[in-house]
């Protein structure tokens with residue numbers, strides 16, 4: 001691990017920014033950060049000068065799927081400046097493998113850190129079994145789905161949560177999906193079961209996140225006490241009841257608007273724009289770019305992107321916190337891509353929801369770290385992990401600059417792709 005100081009650089013801490021400052025890194029951690037020039041007690045650490053650049057915390061994608069244990073979700077995401085991915089449903093064998101990969105220092109330069117819910121709470125004839133059998137139709141995925149939970153009664157909730165902890169889960173994920181936006185009639189978990197799972201998680205200090213795509217499902221799982229939503233809904237306009245339910249739990253929302261656009265097919269234009277961005281295409285390659293220019297199109301008029309966007313506008317105005325997540329899945333799912341859809345989502349927060357660029361950057365850094373309880377990342381402050389992104393320009397003013405990535409560090413280790421970033425930049 002190399003110790004270094006980035007100086008003469010704009011610093012976005014995850015919360016606020018200073019136009020000219022420095023970040024000092026020692027032993028994989030942030031050692032010091034501040035405005036102006038680095039103090040003289042840091043004179044022994046090599047310094048590198050980056051005027052007209054911005055350094056910010058490594059970003060957190062709050063909704064990914066390492067489908068069938070595909071570590072592309074970690075390697076591709078890292079190249080977009082995402083140093084932590086939060087996987088939202090996975091089998092124990094893959095959890096074990098991907099966690100080991102993330103923990104191995106040999107992979108700091110190539111892979112983002114991996115956090116996961118492990119197996120989300122599912123029930124017989126509930127979501128997402130039909131998604132796998134009728135939509136994905138992958139034999140390996142169908143085989144894997146046979147190992148998922150089929151919770152029956154609230155009495156099983158405690159054991160379910162215990163098993164997740166034992167298998168390395170970082171938080172608990174619930175499915176609460178009637179299938180309305182898919183045109184499916186799925187069995188919805190009972191309110192009593194969802195409450196029992198959430199309470200069992202809370203007794204062990206674990207956060208809970210729920211999947212729901214329809215407004216009624218969102219309302220009932222919020223009423224069960226969930227801490228955060230993994231999507232916003234798109235089937236109907238937001239109501240006061242929803243706002244009140246969010247407020248009662250002080251819940252956060254991870255909107256996944258880019259993925260919703262792919263589901264309703266309304267996102268094609270902006271997906272294509274992202275896919276054709278040469279900086280994005282240089283990372284994901286031609287095949288993946290092409291895939292980003294198509295839509296899942298699963299809604300068939302049962303949902304509107306406008307409802308989803310408006311819900312975020314209203315929730316934000318009411319003080320509900322937003323975290324950024326892509327809901328991206330590996331090869332085979334059209335319209336979303338690891339990293340690329342995350343950048344797309346941040347763009348939508350600014351262009352469609354009306355956030356400032358700085359506020360959008362908070363949804364990618366300090367807010368998710370605080371909401372999920374990750375006290376070791378998401379902010380540039382002494383003692384936190386030296387997960388850093390260095391970009392040319394000023395993404396605090398213009399989110400479009402976020403893709404001008406020149407350097408990424410995970411735990412102070414420079415990303416393979418940018419290993420020469422410090423060369424000839426000595427101060």
Ligand SMILES: [Zn+2]
Nearest residue numbers: 063065088327
């Ligand atoms: Zn998802």
